[in-house]
Amino acid sequence: MTPCTASHLTRRRALASALTLTSLTLLGACGGDEGDELRDPRLLLENQALRERAQAAVGVGLVGAVFGSQHDSSDKLYLGAVGQARLKGDAMTGNESFQLASLSKAMTAALVAHWVEQGKLRWDSRPTDLLPEAAAKQHPAYANATLAQLLDHRSGLPTFNDPAELAQLADFVAALPLPHPATDAARRRVLSGWLLSLTPVVGAGEFAYSNAGYTVAGAMLEAATGQDFETLMRQWAQPRGLQPQWQPPANAAQGYEGPAPDKLQPATGFGPEVQPWVDAAKPSGDVWMPPAGYGRWLAEHQRAFQGRSHGLPAGYVQRLRNLRSGDYALGWEGSWLHGQGAIVHSGDNIGFMGLTVLAQDGRSAYFAFSNTRSVVPDSSSWVLDALNQGLVRLLNR
Secondary structure, three states: OOOOEOOOEOOOOOOOOOEOOEOOOOOOOOOOHHHHHHHOHHHHHHHHHHHHHHHHHHHOOOOEEEEEEEOOOOOOOEEEEEEEOOOOOOEOOOOOEEEOHHHHHHHHHHHHHHHHHOOOOOOOOOHHHHOHHHHHOOOHHHOOOOHHHHHOOOOOOOOOOOHHHHHHHHHHHHHOOOOOOOOHHHHHHHHHHHHOOOOOOOOOOOOOOOHHHHHHHHHHHHHHHOOOHHHHHHHHHHHHOOOOEOOOOOOEOOOEEOOOHHHOEEOOOOOOOOHHHHHOOHHHOOOEEOHHHHHHHHHHHHHHHOOOOOOOOHHHHHHHHOOOOOOEEOOEEEEEEOOEEEEEEEEEEOOEEEEEEEEOOOOOEEEEEEOEEOOOOOOOOHHHHHHHHHHHHHHOO
């Protein structure tokens, strides 16, 4: 089959990472879960193929890896898990919870789209429409930034994860009068005011990946609804069979980091003064979920793209269905893979990395998770390379 190339996301941050998928071919099938296998007998060996890719990823140094796929029916999740959930102890089973990091940006965007449809805020709402206290210090470049631009990374706001930016955050927190805000929602509102005071990194309407934009969008949503982000997300997600968590649950894998396989160490967070403010950025990506839960999230998209019954906001689905290769919207980047449209994303947070690719016709979805993370200043990552190569092999069969 003719190879093809997906566009390349490049960004440096603590909460998300880069994705490169090359030479991909999307698989298709029809019918229910058994029907998928009748139409495409290769799926009878899908779990084995996924396990082989996970084994190859662990073979180059990942602590653990889980590869997953769903096909036309979206009713059956195939999984392959290899390695260790912890360096000393439990084998990886695929039932562990992983930090989704920026893979959960799409959840934030879908939640916002829901409340836009409910009339609580608009796509053209500006930050100071809902956070008026930010107006006094807001940089003039953000005066006309909209909610849609925040979620599409076109507001001009900084990345908000570079070491220099995190050092700025530490200085900001140190200068705040005591007592500090006591809740995530209150910290998020103060944090948003500070973020909106920072010098933009690109002009209005230009693309620059930004965790800050999603944090501000989360504060705007809270102001519009009068409820905190976690409550809003749980209320919206649970009827869809999703159980998002923002602290490592009992079944969480242990995350590891290192510049090379022989230099891995258990991942650690930020200092006690800064960590609560980093936690306040959770709308930009901070959800814990097991592969089965993430599969249910992707299945909603598959059903929506196929025109079947689903629980996603219509405006969110329409944007993604029409997303063109190289464009970004609502937590996804458009791609063109072997003559078919797809949406892709990646994520990384302390100790974890993941990749996902979803066909825009809804007929296939693939993802890869690891409890291993590595990002160096030039944005390269041996961990991400291993996950990427596994997906390439799966999708190019």
